[in-house]
Amino acid sequence: MFRDAALVAGKDLRVEWRSRVGAQQVLPFALVVLVIFAFALDANHNLLQTAAAGLYWVAVLFAGVLTVQRSFALEAADGLRDGLRLSGLDPAGIFLGKAAAVAGQLAVLEIFLAGGIAVLYSASLHGVVLLVLSAVLATIGLAAAGTVYGIVAAGLGVRETLLPLLLLPVVAPVLLAAGKVWEITLQSGPGAWGWMRILVIFAVVYLAAGVLAFGPLLEES
Amino acid sequence: MRRLLGIGSALGLTLTAILGLFITPPDRVMGTLVRLLYVHPSVAWVAYLAFGVTALACICYLWPRTRAPFWDRLAVSSAEIGVVFCALTLATGSIWGRPTWGVWWAWDARLTTTALLLALFIGYLALRRVTVDPGARARRSAVAGLVAFADVPIVHMSVVWWNTLHQPATVLRPSLASPTVSGSMAWTLLLSFVSFTLLYGWLLMHRYQNSVLESRLEDEGMEIALAERWAEAVPSGAGR
Numbered sequence: 001m002f003r004d005a006a007l008v009a010g011k012d013l014r015v016e017w018r019s020r021v022g023a024q025q026v027l028p029f030a031l032v033v034l035v036i037f038a039f040a041l042d043a044n045h046n047l048l049q050t051a052a053a054g055l056y057w058v059a060v061l062f063a064g065v066l067t068v069q070r071s072f073a074l075e076a077a078d079g080l081r082d083g084l085r086l087s088g089l090d091p092a093g094i095f096l097g098k099a100a101a102v103a104g105q106l107a108v109l110e111i112f113l114a115g116g117i118a119v120l121y122s123a124s125l126h127g128v129v130l131l132v133l134s135a136v137l138a139t140i141g142l143a144a145a146g147t148v149y150g151i152v153a154a155g156l157g158v159r160e161t162l163l164p165l166l167l168l169p170v171v172a173p174v175l176l177a178a179g180k181v182w183e184i185t186l187q188s189g190p191g192a193w194g195w196m197r198i199l200v201i202f203a204v205v206y207l208a209a210g211v212l213a214f215g216p217l218l219e220e221s
Numbered sequence: 222m223r224r225l226l227g228i229g230s231a232l233g234l235t236l237t238a239i240l241g242l243f244i245t246p247p248d249r250v251m252g253t254l255v256r257l258l259y260v261h262p263s264v265a266w267v268a269y270l271a272f273g274v275t276a277l278a279c280i281c282y283l284w285p286r287t288r289a290p291f292w293d294r295l296a297v298s299s300a301e302i303g304v305v306f307c308a309l310t311l312a313t314g315s316i317w318g319r320p321t322w323g324v325w326w327a328w329d330a331r332l333t334t335t336a337l338l339l340a341l342f343i344g345y346l347a348l349r350r351v352t353v354d355p356g357a358r359a360r361r362s363a364v365a366g367l368v369a370f371a372d373v374p375i376v377h378m379s380v381v382w383w384n385t386l387h388q389p390a391t392v393l394r395p396s397l398a399s400p401t402v403s404g405s406m407a408w409t410l411l412l413s414f415v416s417f418t419l420l421y422g423w424l425l426m427h428r429y430q431n432s433v434l435e436s437r438l439e440d441e442g443m444e445i446a447l448a449e450r451w452a453e454a455v456p457s458g459a460g461r
Contacts, residue, residue: 148368152361158351165347166365169340170372173379180383198379205371213364216283 001096004089008097013104015074022067022105027112030063034116045122052123053182057175059113060106061142064171065164067105068146071098072154081155084218091215095147099210103143110135127185130192134185137199138178144206145171151217173198226423233416240409257317259409263417265310265335270421271303272342276370279363290436293359296366297349298428300342302421307339330381337376341369355436 016022037055041047048055075081084094114131117123125131149166153159177198184192241259248255278296281287314332315325326332345366352358 149365152348152365156351162344162347162351165340166344169337169344170369172337173372173375176379176383194382198375198382201378202375205375206368209364209368209371213368216360217364 001090001093004093005096005100008089008094009100009104010097012071012074012098012101016070016101016105021070022109026063026066026070026105027109029066030059030109030113031116033059033062034113034120038120048121049123052117052121053186054175054179055121056113056117056123056182057138057179059116060110060138061168061171061175063109063113064102064106064142064146065167067102067109068150068167069160069163071102071147072150072159076155076159081218091218092211094218095151095210095214096207098150099140099143099147099207102146103139106139106143107135110139123186125186127188127192130185131182134178134181134192134196134199137196137203138174141174141199141203141206142171144203144210145174148206148210148213151214174202177202223423223426226419226426230416230419230423233412233419237409237413237416240405240412245405245409254317254320255406257313258406259413261310261313261317262410263413264306264313266414267417267421268303268306268310268335268338270418271299271306271425272338272370272373274299274425275303275342275345275366279366279370282359282363283367290359293363294429294432294436295425296363297346298425298432300345300366301428302424304339304342304346306421307335307342310335311339328383330377330383333380333383334373334377338373341372342366345369355439 034055037051037059038048041051075084114125118125146167149163149170153163153166156162177195180195181192181199184190184195237259241256245256245259247253275296278292278299282289282292282296311332314335318327319325345362348365349358349362352361
C-alpha cells in the first residue's frame with residue numbers, strides 16, 4: 001500500500017514539477033488573495049495583524065481547492081482514470097499517494113504564504129514549533145478531505161463549481177482550528193494545544209474515510 | 222397508511238396552531254414570542270431526524286449485504302426534506318433571535334453547526350443532481366452523505382469551543398423530571414413534535430414514491446418513446 005502510495009505521489013509531483021502550474025498559477029493566486037484581503041480591510045495595520053492567522057488559512061484553503069481540482073484534472077485527461085484502475089495499484093495506496101502529493105504542494109505553498117503574511121501584514125512569526133505542527137496536521141486533513149471529494153466529483157462536467165461547494169463546509173473545522181492555533185500562537189496566548197485535538201481527529205477521520213472509500217469510488221463509472 | 226399519516230399530521234398541526242396561538246398563555250419574560258416554541262424546536266428535530274435517516278440509509282447502501290436501491294432512494298428523499306426543514310429551522314430561529322438577542326444571526330455554536338449542516342446537505346443534493354449514471358450516483362452520493370455526516374460532530378465540537386450563546390436545550394436535557402415548560406405549554410409542545418414527525422413520515426413516503434417513479438421514467442423513458450414512435454410509424458407504413 002505505501003509503496004503504491006509513493007509511486008502515485010511521485011508521479012503527481014513529477015507532473016506538477018514539469019508543468020509548473022502550481023508555481024506559476026496557484027502560488028501567485030494565493031499571494032494575490034493576501035493582497036485582496038488587505039484591500040478589503042482597508043490596509044489597516046492593526047486589523048491585518050489581528051486577522052493575519054485567519055486570512056492566512058483562508059488563502060491556504062482557496063489554493064487547496066485549486067490544487068485538488070488540478071490533481072483530479074490530471075486523471076481526467078486521456079482516460080488516465082482507466083489507466084489507474086488497470087495499473088493494479090492498491091486503491092488505498094492511490095488515495096494516500098494523491099493526498100500526499102496534494103499535501104506536499106500545499107506545504108510548499110504554506111511556506112511562501114507564511115512569508116507573505118510576515119511581509120504584507122507584519123505578522124511576527126514566533127512559536128515556530130506550534131505553527132509548524134498545526135500546519136502539518138491541518139495540511140494532512142485538508143489533503144485527505146480534498147482527495148476524498150476530488151474523486152467524488154471527478155469526471156463530472158461541473159467539477160469546477162461543485163468541488164468548492166462540497167469541500168468548503170467540510171473543512172470548516174480545519175480552518176477554525178488551525179486559524180485559532182495560529183492566532184493564539186502569534187499573539188502568544190494560552191490554550192493552543194486544545195485546538196490541536198480537532199486537527200488530529202479531522203485528519204484521522206478523513207484519512208480513514210479515504211482509505212476505505214477510494215476503492216469503491218474508483219471502480220465505478 | 223400514507224393517507225392516515227397525512228390526515229394525522231394535518232389534524233395535529235391544526236390543533237397545534239390553535240393551541241399555540243390562542244389557548245396557551247404568553248410567557249412571562251418573552252411574551253407572545255414564546256409561541257415560536259411550538260414550531261422551531263419541532264422543525265429542528267425533523268431536520269436532524271431526516272439527516273440521521275439519510276446517514277443510516279447511506280451506511281445501509283454502502284454495506285455490501287444490504288445494498289439495494291431502496292436505501293439510495295430513502296437517502297435522497299430524507300435529505301431533501303431535511304434541507305427544507307433545516308432552512309426553516311434557521312429562518313424561525315432567526316425570527317426569534319432578532320427580538321430576543323437583538324440580532325438576526327449570532328455566531329453561536331448550534332446556529333453555526335446547523336448552517337454548515339445545511340450547506341453540507343445542499344452539496345449532497347447538488348452532487349446527486351449532476352451525476353447521470355444511477356449506479357455511480359448512488360455510490361458517490363452515499364459516500365458523500367456519510368462523509369458529510371461524519372463531519373457534523375467535528376464541526377460541532379470546534380464551534381462549541383469557538384463560541385456559545387444559544388440557551389441550553391430546554392426539553393431534551395437529562396433531568397426530564399423537572400422540565401422548564403409546564404402545563405398546556407408542555408402538551409402543545411409535545412403535540413407539535415408528534416405532528417411534525419407525522420408530517421415528516423408523510424412527506425418521506427410521497428418523496429420516496431416520486432423517486433421510484435423517477436427511476437422508472439429513466440429506465441422506461443426510452444422504451445416508451447420508441448414504442449410511441451413505432452406506433453406512429455405503423456399506420457403510415459400500413460397505408461403504403
